[in-house]
Amino acid sequence: MxxxxxxxxxxxxxxxxEWEGTTVDGIFRQVWEAPKKLTHHFRTENKVLADGSRINxxxxxxxGTTLQIQLFEDEDPQVIPNYYDIDILFEDxxxxxxxxxxxxxxxxxxxxxxxxxxxxxxxxxxxxxxxLRNIRQIHRLDRNTTGTILFAKHAxxxxxxxxxxxxxDIKRTYIAAVHGLFRQKKGTINKPIGRDRHHPTKxxxxxxxxxxxxxxQLLKDDKNKxxxxxxxxxxxxxxxxxxxxxxxxxHPIVGDTLYGGQPVVIRQALHxxxxxxxxxxxxxKLVCHAPIIDQLDIFKNIDIYxx
Numbered sequence: 405m406x407x408x409x410x411x412x413x414x415x416x417x418x419x420x421x422e423w424e425g426t427t428v429d430g431i432f433r434q435v436w437e438a439p440k441k442l443t444h445h446f447r448t449e450n451k452v453l454a455d456g457s458r459i460n461x462x463x464x465x466x467x468g469t470t471l472q473i474q475l476f477e478d479e480d481p482q483v484i485p486n487y488y489d490i491d492i493l494f495e496d497x498x499x500x501x502x503x504x505x506x507x508x509x510x511x512x513x514x515x516x517x518x519x520x521x522x523x524x525x526x527x528x529x530x531x532x533x534x535x536l537r538n539i540r541q542i543h544r545l546d547r548n549t550t551g552t553i554l555f556a557k558h559a560x561x562x563x564x565x566x567x568x569x570x571x572x573d574i575k576r577t578y579i580a581a582v583h584g585l586f587r588q589k590k591g592t593i594n595k596p597i598g599r600d601r602h603h604p605t606k607x608x609x610x611x612x613x614x615x616x617x618x619x620x621q622l623l624k625d626d627k628n629k630x631x632x633x634x635x636x637x638x639x640x641x642x643x644x645x646x647x648x649x650x651x652x653x654x655h656p657i658v659g660d661t662l663y664g665g666q667p668v669v670i671r672q673a674l675h676x677x678x679x680x681x682x683x684x685x686x687x688x689k690l691v692c693h694a695p696i697i698d699q700l701d702i703f704k705n706i707d708i709y710x711x
Contacts, residue, residue: 405686405687405688406418406420406685406686406687407420408685408686410476410497411472412476413474413475413476413477414453414472414473414474414475414476415472415473415474415475415476415497415685416470416471416472417470417471417472417473417685418468418469418470418471419465419466419467419468419469419470419471420467421467423435423465423467424464424465424466424467425464425465426464426465427461427462427463427464427465428452428454428459428461428465428471429443429447429461429462431465431471432446436560436563436564436567436684437563437564437567438560438563438564439563442559442560442563446473446474446560447461449474451473451474452471452472452473452474453471453472454469454470454471454472455469455470456470456472473560475497475498475558475560475561476497476558478536479536479537479538479558480536480538481527481531481536481537481538481539482515482538483511483512483515483519483521483523483524483527483539484512484515484516484518484519484524484527485519485524485527485528485531486519486520486524486525486527486528487525487528488508488520488522488524488525488528490502490503490505490522490525490526490529491503491505491694491695491697492529493552493692493693493694494690494692496683497557498556498557498558498561498683498684498685499554499555499556499557499561499565499683499684500526500530500539500554500555500556500557501552501553501554501555501679501690501692502522502526502552502553502555503550503551503552503553503694503695503697504522504545504549504550504551504552504553504676505550505697505698506547506548506549506550506671506697506698507547507548507671508520508521508522508547509521509522509547510522510523510541510544510545510553511523511541511544512524522553523539523541523555526539526555527539530557535557537557537558538559539555539556539557540555540556540557540558540559540561540562541553541554541555542554542555542556542562542565542566542569542574543569543574543576543641545676546644546647546672546674548659548671548672548674549672549674549675549676550674550675550676550694550696550697550698551578551675551676551677551694551696552576552676552677552678552679552692552693552694553676554574554679554681556684560684560685561684561685564684564685565681565684568681568682568684569641572639573681573682574679574680574681575637575678575679575680575681576637576638576676576678576679577635577636577637577676577677577678577679577680577711578635578636578637578638578646578674578675578676578677579623579633579634579635579636579674579675579677579703579706579708579711580633580634580635580636580646580650580657580673580674580675581631581632581633581657581658581669581673581702581703582631582632582633582634582650582655582656582657582658582665582673583630583631583632583655583656583658583664583665583666584630584631584632584654584655585625585627585630585632586622586625586632586634586655588622589621589622590619590620590621590622591619591620592617592618592619592620593616593617593618593619593620593649593650593652593653594615594616594617595609595616595649595652596609596610596611596612596613596614596615596616597609597610597613597614597616597642597643597644597645597648597649598610598612598613598614599613605662606644606662606663607642607643607644607645607647607648608648609648609652613642614640614642615640616640616642616645616648616649617638617639617640618636618637618638618639618645618646618649618650619636619637619638619639620634620635620636620650621634621635621636622634623635623706623711624705624706631658631702632655633703633706634650634655635677635711636650644662644663646674647660647662647663647672647674648663650663651663651664651665657672657673657674658672658673658702659671659672659673660672660673660674668702669700669701669702670700671698671700673700673702673703675694675696675700675703676694677693677694677708677711678691678692678693678694678708678711679691679692679694680692693708693709693711694708695708696708
């Protein structure tokens with residue numbers, strides 16, 4: 405874990421031993437894998453200093469040097485801030501993990517007119533604390549799926565987290581209640597997913613679709629009700645991935661009427677229960693568990709913190 409501290413608009417990092425001989429350019433491009441445009445912005449705007457002075461981006465760094473990066477300038481929010489009482493699972497100067505409620509979209513389709521989404525609520529929350537941030541969504545959840553969702557508070561954290569998500573370095577574990585009893589207690593579903601041309605929002609297994617890989621493990625079952633409880637974790641992040649894959653196995657999610665589930669609960673019984681990742685800048689190991697906000701009865705005997 406790196407030694408860091410915030411001082412006003414500046415983020416200070418004590419250069420660690422493992423960065424010895426690496427240039428600032430190398431930190432941005434190889435260590436953080438930041439986009440060229442963002443790296444260029446930090447370089448040309450003199451937003452990186454060393455021990456309080458301008459730095460040559462191409463000279464090797466010395467361990468113990470204080471690297472200062474201007475990360476916390478005020479920004480104009482790109483969405484309409486709107487109050488909603490959100491459940492914060494983790495927060496620091498760089499990232500925000502929220503427990504998403506049901507029946508709420510992650511982001512607006514039209515940022516100029518819509519304001520009833522989670523990112524609007526997150527923007528309001530930050531403004532209420534005096535943080536003027538263009539908050540950045542790292543991934544999404546379906547409208548009726550609940551649980552952990554990750555946001556970045558500034559562009560550099562967002563870029564690093566985007567790359568981590570692409571490299572599958574952010575682990576998201578879901579729980580689902582499904583119809584039927586599993587023959588296998590664990591397995592992997594590797595079936596490509598594409599659009600269903602007969603339905604505007606539905607997805608389906610398609611040989612021409614995008615790669616989609618879901619791992620699952622049985623947690624418990626209810627033979628009397630013919631229900632199973634599984635945890636799933638993803639290697640890819642396709643739209644409706646878990647819903648499509650479990651339905652393909654013959655185990656549609658309870659309440660997911662779009663993919664064959666019976667409407668015995670008021671929403672699809674799918675919850676993003678846990679998120680694990682290394683902090684994009686401090687490298688602290690983070691694990692966030694999300695309690696089920698709406699107390700969906702079908703999950704009442706599942707211990708979220710044991711997932």
